[in-house]
Amino acid sequence: MLRNLVLTGVGGRHGIFFEMGGSLDLESITATGFLGRGLRMMAVNAAASLVVRDSVFKANSAGVVVNGSTGGAVRVEIERTRADRNRDNGFLFLGAADESELRLGDRLGRTIGEGLREIVLSV
Numbered sequence: 001m002l003r004n005l006v007l008t009g010v011g012g013r014h015g016i017f018f019e020m021g022g023s024l025d026l027e028s029i030t031a032t033g034f035l036g037r038g039l040r041m042m043a044v045n046a047a048a049s050l051v052v053r054d055s056v057f058k059a060n061s062a063g064v065v066v067n068g069s070t071g072g073a074v075r076v077e078i079e080r081t082r083a084d085r086n087r088d089n090g091f092l093f094l095g096a097a098d099e100s101e102l103r104l105g106d107r108l109g110r111t112i113g114e115g116l117r118e119i120v121l122s123v
Contacts, residue, residue: 001025009034009060016040023049034060038086041065047072058084065092068100077103 015031031038038057057063063083083090
């Protein structure tokens with residue numbers, strides 16, 4: 001768990017780069033001014049989980065970028081989080097294994113094969 005951090009990219013590549021490990025929970029994070037992404041998750045041939053709450057990613061190349069895994073399901077949950085004034089993307093989710101899950105607030109998206117296929121309201 002990382003909580004209550006303010007990260008400023010003075011020449012840095014990414015604010016947070018999550019590549020290995022089973023899960024990462026972020027709460028009240030601000031990442032600004034990075035040449036790369038404010039938050040980058042790159043699941044490498046394994047199942048992984050990322051939870052982001054009450055955070056802001058602004059003025060980066062991209063706010064939040066998640067690269068899926070070919071070796072296991074990726075679970076991403078994002079609540080009350082903003083991506084403002086980023087040069088390329090606010091939130092970008094790229095291919096993942098079958099049965100990966102993306103939750104944006106009260107919306108749920110599931111992947112089947114490559115890429116996000118649908119977003120539905122969760123109940």
